[in-house]
Amino acid sequence: MKPLILITNDDGVTSRGLQHLVAIAQEYGEVVVMAPDHNASGVSTSITCTRPLRVNTVSQGEGVSIYSCDGTPADCVKMGLEHFCPRQPDLVLSGINYGSNASINIIYSGTIGAVLEACLNGCQAIGFSLLNHNPAADFDACTHTIRHILEHVLANPLPDFTALNVNIPRLPAEQIKGIRVCRQARAAWKDGLEKRTDPIGRPYWWMTGKFVCENPPIDSDEHLLAEGYVTVVPIRPDLTALHHLETIKSIEI
Amino acid sequence: MKPLILITNDDGVTSRGLQHLVAIAQEYGEVVVMAPDHNASGVSTSITCTRPLRVNTVSQGEGVSIYSCDGTPADCVKMGLEHFCPRQPDLVLSGINYGSNASINIIYSGTIGAVLEACLNGCQAIGFSLLNHNPAADFDACTHTIRHILEHVLANPLPDFTALNVNIPRLPAEQIKGIRVCRQARAAWKDGLEKRTDPIGRPYWWMTGKFVCENPPIDSDEHLLAEGYVTVVPIRPDLTALHHLETIKSIEI
Numbered sequence: 001m002k003p004l005i006l007i008t009n010d011d012g013v014t015s016r017g018l019q020h021l022v023a024i025a026q027e028y029g030e031v032v033v034m035a036p037d038h039n040a041s042g043v044s045t046s047i048t049c050t051r052p053l054r055v056n057t058v059s060q061g062e063g064v065s066i067y068s069c070d071g072t073p074a075d076c077v078k079m080g081l082e083h084f085c086p087r088q089p090d091l092v093l094s095g096i097n098y099g100s101n102a103s104i105n106i107i108y109s110g111t112i113g114a115v116l117e118a119c120l121n122g123c124q125a126i127g128f129s130l131l132n133h134n135p136a137a138d139f140d141a142c143t144h145t146i147r148h149i150l151e152h153v154l155a156n157p158l159p160d161f162t163a164l165n166v167n168i169p170r171l172p173a174e175q176i177k178g179i180r181v182c183r184q185a186r187a188a189w190k191d192g193l194e195k196r197t198d199p200i201g202r203p204y205w206w207m208t209g210k211f212v213c214e215n216p217p218i219d220s221d222e223h224l225l226a227e228g229y230v231t232v233v234p235i236r237p238d239l240t241a242l243h244h245l246e247t248i249k250s251i252e253i
Numbered sequence: 254m255k256p257l258i259l260i261t262n263d264d265g266v267t268s269r270g271l272q273h274l275v276a277i278a279q280e281y282g283e284v285v286v287m288a289p290d291h292n293a294s295g296v297s298t299s300i301t302c303t304r305p306l307r308v309n310t311v312s313q314g315e316g317v318s319i320y321s322c323d324g325t326p327a328d329c330v331k332m333g334l335e336h337f338c339p340r341q342p343d344l345v346l347s348g349i350n351y352g353s354n355a356s357i358n359i360i361y362s363g364t365i366g367a368v369l370e371a372c373l374n375g376c377q378a379i380g381f382s383l384l385n386h387n388p389a390a391d392f393d394a395c396t397h398t399i400r401h402i403l404e405h406v407l408a409n410p411l412p413d414f415t416a417l418n419v420n421i422p423r424l425p426a427e428q429i430k431g432i433r434v435c436r437q438a439r440a441a442w443k444d445g446l447e448k449r450t451d452p453i454g455r456p457y458w459w460m461t462g463k464f465v466c467e468n469p470p471i472d473s474d475e476h477l478l479a480e481g482y483v484t485v486v487p488i489r490p491d492l493t494a495l496h497h498l499e500t501i502k503s504i505e506i
Contacts, residue, residue, distance in 0.1 A: 039303070041302060042299060042300045042301070042302045043296075043297070043299045044296070044297035044298040044299045044300075044327075044366065045297040045298075045360045045361055046295060046296045046297045046299050046361070047295045047297075047361050047460055048295070048460055049294060049295045049460045050292070052449070052457040052458055052459050053446070053457065053458045053459075053460070054455075054456075054457055054458075055456070055458075074297075074361075075460070078445045078446055078460075079446055079458065082444070082445060082446050083446060083448065083458070104373055104490060104491075106492060107298045107369055107373070107490050107492075108298055108299070108300050108327075112492075113297065116360055116492075120357055120360070120441060120442075121441065122441075148504075148506060149504065152503070152504045153504075156503065156504075158501070159494070159497045159500050159501070161439065162494045162497050162500075162501075164501070165492075178505065178506050179504060179505050179506045180505055181498055181501055181502050181504060181505055182498070183491075183493040183495065183498065184491055184492065184493050186414065186491065188373060188374065188375075189373075191335070192331045192335060193306070193331055193332055193335050193336060195336065196305070202307075203307075203308070204305040204306065204307055205305055205306045205307075205308070205332065205336070206305050206306075207300055207301055207302045207306070207328070207331075232501065232504055232505075233492075233493055234493065234494040234497040234498060234500070234501050235492040235493060235494055236492060236493075236494040236497075237357060237360050237492075238357075238436075238437055238439070239359060239360075239365075239369075239418075239437065239486075239488040239489060239490075239492075240436040240437050240486055240487065240488060240489075241412070241415045241487040241488055241489040242436065244412045244415050244487040244489075245434055245435070245436065245487060247412050247415075247487070248411070248412070248415075248417070248434055248485065248487050249434050250405070250409065251401075251402065251405045251406075251409075251432060251434060251485055252431065252432050252433055252434055252485075253401060253431050253432045
């Protein structure tokens, strides 16, 4: 049986990044797309509990069915797995995202929220992001990388309860130096909310900010992306700081 | 100078759980509240990028200023830190949440989203949750636990880039056996989306599901909560599966 691949994203079902990923995935298996019907960037692993969800059939063709949903990327994964996939998928993919999901940005990312949701459901899951926000971004430069990673993961299953976060530098394919496994860098967003005043004198704030990542370690995604490598960070949906279980033990009573 | 304590939650500024936490925090310092003006449960570490944010002054009294914001808990932390706290707070607290944030539930939790946001900003941050969804929940049983934890953290700063996730069992104070540091349990939500049909025959789905956590390890939050302990899980906003960096190294090219 051909592999079954569920695909979602956070930029919405009409995204060129999603379409590019679908085209590549079709080379490897049967594809089901369940993606948000809107831009859901920045929604993290949100789920929709306060209203019901709707699903729209976008198209059904040979080897690929495309649906949109009015929920979050994590909602889309739940919906796809539970109601629209004929069986547990062999892979769940999310992306290709417009813009970086390196470093701490993954904590906000709807792309990665979908990956974590799939991982919690026992699926092999991979998020793909291209470091380019331009609507005309060249996704062709991602093709070789994505083919390699899909082939590798289909042949070598990921460790239990572990997913992959893949970031691709904004470079022509021939200038990408290779693929490196690494850790996420630590960073911060500074000056995150810009204050403005509306026409009748009341304040409001826009989310903005400056990404600050000084001297990222050489084994981190930010460093390796700047050096021209594709980065692959193994991620886990368990936030326990295992190395500090002993450190804080004195809080016990 | 008295400690400065920023408080938020995901149940909204009018929540009794928030009010209880504010009352305790006032014993230890000056309090600024910046909480959602609505119920923001399940929004994870979402941030609001597609519209501006507004802030409403709820009350300003001796040692406590209360504001609401139309954003997410993570937005509230950014807003509080950047525009409404007179200086970097000594503590950022989130809660008291109605219902468990143990195990994998923290991945969806707005309460914990706020804690992670504060941690990313270099603050000491603690999330508090009571295992009780009842609107009439008895938060008095949490008082002793919260006092102990606040006093401990004010006297013993948390490790760098580490926050605390505290869950309190639904028990009278005298039946709580103690406080235990532990790891989060692995679990799953099964049958997450219930399909219904609207009056004109179209399908829609409600988020629901059954929490499944079979035989949680004895050093996990789910086990210890069931045994009657308060659980304290040190958490970190870095998702790297450090123990699998070598495992997946063969993906490199």
